[in-house]
Amino acid sequence: MQLTVLTLAFAVGGLAQVTDSQIPFPNVTYPDAISPNPNAVLGAQTNQTSPPKYPSPWGSGSGEWAEAYRKAITIVEKLTLEEKVNLTTGSGWQQEQCVGQTGGVPRLGIRGQCLQDSPVGVRYTDFVSLFPAGINVGATWDRRLAYERGKAMGFENRDKGITVLLGPNAGALGRSPASGRNWEGFSPDPYLTGKLFADSIRGIQSTGVQACAKHYVGNEQEHFRQTPESRDYGFNITQPGSSNIDDQTLHELYVWPFADAVKAGVASVMCSYNLVNNSQACQNSYLLNHVLKSELGFQGYVMSDWQATAAGVPAILAGLDMTMAGDIRFGDGLSYFGPNLTIAVLNGTVPQWRLDDMVTRILAGWYLVGGDAEVPDPNFQSWTPDTFGAVHAHVGSSWGTGLVNQHVDVRREHGRLIREIGAASTVLLKNTHDALPLDGTARLTAVFGEDAGSNPNGPNGCRNHACDVGTLAVGWGSGQASSPYLISPDAAIQHEVVSRFGSYESITNNSAFTQINALARRVRDVAGVCIVFANADSGEGFANVDGNYGDRNNLTLWQGADAVIANVSATCNNTVVVIHSVGAVEIDQYKENPNITAILWAGLPGEQSGYAIADVLFGRVNPGAKLPFTMGRNRSDYGADVLYLPNQEVPQYNFQEGVFIDHRGFDHRNVTPVYEFGFGLSYTTFNYSSLTVEKLDVADYKPTAGTSGPAPTYGTIDNDTSAHTFPKNITRIPLYVYPWLNSTNLSEAYGAANFGDNSFIPEDALNGSSFEHPPPSGPNGGNQGLWDILYHIRVNVTNTGHIIGDEVPQLYISLGGPYDPKIVLRGFERVRIDPGKTLQVTFPLARRDISNWDTDLQDWVVSQHVKTVYVGSSSRDLPLSVVLE
Template sequence: MQLLQAFIALLVLFRSSASGVVVPRQSEITEDSYFYGQSPPVYPTPEMPGSGPWAVAYAKAVALVSQMTLEEKANVTVGHSTSTGCSGVTGSVPRLGWPGLCLSDAGNGLRATDLVNGWPSGIHVGASWNRDLAYQRALHMGGEFKTKGVNVALGPVIGPLGRVAKAGRNWEGISNDPYLGGELVYQTVLGIQTAGVITSVKHYIGNEQETNRNPSSNVSAVSSNIDDKTIHETYLWPFASAVHAGAGCVMCSYNRVNNSYSCQNSKLLNGLLKTELGFEGWVTSDWDAQHTGLSSTLAGLDVAMPNSSFWGTNGENLTLSVTNGSVPESRVTDMVTRIVASWYQMGQDTNFPVEGIGMPANYYDPHVTINARDPSSKPVLIDGAMEGHVLVKNTNNALPLNSPKMISIFGYDAQAPPANDIESASQVFGAWTVGGESILDYAGFFSPLPPPQIAINGTIISGGNGANSPAYISAPFDALNEQAYNDGTAIFWDFTSQDPTVDTSTDACLVFINAFATEGYDRVGLHDDYSDNLIENVAASCSNTIVVIHNAGPRLVDQWIENPNITAVIFAHLPGQDSGRALVQLLYGYESFSGKLPYTVAKNESDYINAGNPSEPEGIYELFPQSDFTEGVYIDYKGFDQNDITPRYEFGFGLTYTTFAYSDLDISLSPSVSTSCLPPSPENIIQGGIASLWDVVATVTAVVQNTGEVDASEIAQLYIGIPGGPVRQLRGFEKVLIEAGTSVTVSFDLLRRDLSEWDTGAQSWVLQQGQYGVWVGASSRILPLSGTLVIS
């Protein structure tokens, strides 16, 4: 089998390099062997449907594009660098007054400029489990992009999904669970695009590790080998949610999928995205992710960024491919129509700021700056920062703090970093110097050294590379100092010692550590000895030790979690610029913790089964690295359930300052539910897939009572056991504020999509006959209510 796989990999690489077209045996198309290089061809590229909510924008785009020459259309598809500070711009058509599009990073705020906010990162949004907050964050953040003249926000991120626990970019994504990620990316797309900015949802698809994500020398990029069922039920799921929300752009990823580069993989682009999901928008390459000209054109790529040696500087090679008959002109016309239609769809043809006018600051006028920060965003920033904190341990009523006489603060993560690179706070590679000496950017380590496991020189509010320059940083120590002033509390601190002296009169010891991650590198481990030793040394002398972890992904705690002197533990994630201010609100009980884990915290790295470590080139695959997703859909909590592994803290877990009780489960099935299989076809496809998949087929309700003495929000969670699938899958959640002593009824609508499985033979979603397990509770393993949904 290994020799066969190696042969297929070689054959696919040769064919991809030569023509980009891979023709498997017919059986490989119809059977579930879309795996190990079996990426079936899907041609031609479907033209933009231009239906439903896109009909008006489509008609306008057709009218404008019809006036363009072939050369003008080809020019639009090729990206260019720009002095305005945009990450890239498309070509323009000055003759017709079409300005082109400015594209800029990133998922937690606008990069490469000043006077913008540093928002909570994707993983922090996931930990909030709050749909409305996700929308409000996106709406305000999108407004900042628009104010600075940016047409396209390069985000949100839902790939990586989080299959690899050590993946360097998990912090940019929302959750390891496709349902939770899909629900919150839906709101994020709505919010940004309501502000009038196009979202470029990324990275499509299977981009689950940084190791070998790009080709280098004679080594190909890693191939994510994913079977048909898994790609539909797991990795494509949140992208379908984003498309259903109306996403105007999708960014294809660096990696290969089944040995075909993502940006020239016709199955992914033509087949899944533009046919099955009815995608109305356009596909851009990740920066320098285009590897062929003709193949990528025919496979469904619409824009090459940041330039194209294949299509030509101004698209002249693309023009030639039309004139010599290699590419039909209708394909180029569709590419441009999709791009221009998104411009109309977001209302960018009316009163949109000049391209990149605020990128960078002072570009057009050295005496004028453009402040994109709306004062109305303040409550969204602080609420977003608070709600992504997850309290996982709180013994002896260690929290909330109540005007302590003295607190002691330890750890490198407590204070603000010593420098903030305003040009790009995340640009950690390539020296940034003052006076010839390398300085620290806010990520917290010296450039250009490879990133360590921790950012030793200050608190982190986001991961590295892909983040923006915050307007300010409220560090934990700063906010605690202010609270101490108000309470008359004395503070002892030591940010540098690994074995600090502990004042015996202190009421509480707060230890601040972090787990850093960045684009370009996968994490070395899921814990580090330096931080663990610091915690153990403080706890040895302090009976009330509270640990705060700013983490860019799962972080193991079993080295010290059972120490009785460690009374409270907080996964603080990446809160954005209001980090310290938000934390103090929670520590002192002005607000209750309300976040829950959007991933599983294991007891050991090995508990993550196949998906703990990034795949490395080995043996016969040295030149063609392979990452076999043999665990299928069983990642994160689904894998822990399947293999009967007890986690330290399960997916969906989080404490508050009160307690909740669940009762009165009710399950009702819509009367007209049919289990008939409806394959995808142009007549029944809307944005996001088959129209009937979005029909409500069942409703589940339950009563949640606040049995404590503190008003707090609970995240009630619904899990479904689909016959033949994982033990349980998240299929609903509601975050509700419940006053002490009162009850609320939570309701979950189940869509046909939520109860269906992907049938590889029928090539469609199927609602099965039989019994579906139903559970409602506080986490994936705290499920006091259970019942059965019967579909006949």
């Protein structure tokens, strides 16, 4: 499928000419990965496009948004044209305190929005917490912890003066395990991601801070996400890569968690850098106008990723409401919005109703969460750690200096929660002969591996964490945050052993082979325990770490850890392996190694890393985490991979695997994983019994029909161009993005393009009379019938062991169609059960959960195929099943 005619023009060339000597690693293709669904293949072709969808729907202010819209409209009615434009436009890169900051309306007490990374903590400032990554929250399978983490991050952002937290993240979803930013999200499974995404949003917004759901959509790799960045790496491309996705896959996989976000009341959505079906995601009228704002009934605002705005009028008419960071390229002082938006409204290429809708949505998001009353002014500056400095960092101290950092400590006692999530997200993959938990009586405990130790340059020794030195607590890029401290596994385990007056040694130099072998032999001889730490890193594409341009080059361990594991396990017959990684790694060789008695995946646990793993190793916490992704034997098992070399001047990512990513793909192709999705051991055991189904009496589904009312406008606009030039009393900061004009002649002002020319405007883009409601549409998440609960599925879970433990019962459904996955996740609940006790778990099944997207009807339908429910402890351990009526 896909999208709008308002893309910037680009040339489509042939394959790039690359010699074998220039290829650092192969572009892998897997013929067996192709979905048998012909629609997925036909809908994911090179250079495909899709029909435009106009006009951009105006918000209705329905449901929980009603009061926020009322307040917003009251303000918008009073605004001048420039004040409206000011609220939609970033002031420019490094011109204010935050990574993104809009203008405000001082005369009405409306401050500019302060938008700040990241989804693991407040980026670019001090005295903040470094939280576990999203992938760790995914591993907890715990909605309470997702909410509490979101709430804690919301408080820290609020107390720093931030109005919009740029997170959480559901894109990249995780199409390829090597994708650089998978760790920022929760899981490649859309259902698991959707639930944890929504609860994170609720937690953030409970504090008065707006959440920003990102990156919408198809942002599944870092290679070729931006043209200038790619050229810096030597790739000759003319546009970002295009994610080519068929309509069914788009709805059932990639948009699915964003529907949960809209249902949860998310205030803003960030569109991504990539093209989708050869139209920029931030001016893609099908994605923004039709799917997000119409089908899902999104009432908030759409902001661009930083430098992802590719045009002004076309993007605005396609549904973009706010441009970030405001300038076209960082620090150039130019903008597609700003004065060009002022011009566009005056010359009629952007109708007033569209601008009013943009501003109403932006202000309503602020009022929805109570941010107008809760959030103070920013008390930090992103661009320097110093207390005093330039007020406008980009142009320097000559334009004002002062107190820019107040160094406010906003952490409270969030370290307790971080430690809890770190332990709760540690997955026990192997535990031969009950090697774990350790009881502290080993005669000698030895820890090996660079990943166990500290970065000698400090926990924040690499800007943006763009290195892999010492233990890995977070990936790199805009998704990271500074750490107030970092408890290394070496320090925590040493404290654990020494506090019991035991013997402890560690080697954190992975090249010290002689010393490693000698220590491993000593541990074996005295019947001690060897604990080896290993990691694998990735991050955002603007940083190149050891030749990895954001995306990982492979799925192997980093820092030479495989050699350390091999050396230690060759000698020490009680070797425990702990992995800190951004996702799946190749560890098949360790699963059957008899000397490796235990394997744990600990992800990216944040600042309390060492304490969290010690809690699990020494039994204070009984592991209850489950893998949020699949561990395969090698990268070809996954069926979808990163495109590492451009296949034309506009790289084409053809998602022909359809919905069959991660565990769905393994099942579809009958590939046996090393450890399956949803797998995780415990120090106790559980039994499942008594699966029952209760069918609820619910009204039939009614597709939405009809049209909206006309677009409202608020206030009047003075069409006299002289009323919109720069005020005489303003001091103009160089390269700052302002809303005013520098000339009364619109054809000359600000170098405006397309003056008086509306030939590029699509049909109906300026039509404010009405828009048609598609069948699945409805305010705040789509047609309410999709969210109706049709069934309650109940199962008994018994703790058959001798200690209290957490289990995650999982419910999967076979939708029964010839092109459906064998099973899809549709329920989970993390529960704590005392030894010998039984707990009944109830799963609600919504109509959406048992539906498929029908591309002909353009609606969700429950097919006539038999629906079978399966319940168990992982995607491949499902002992109970029942057929739904």
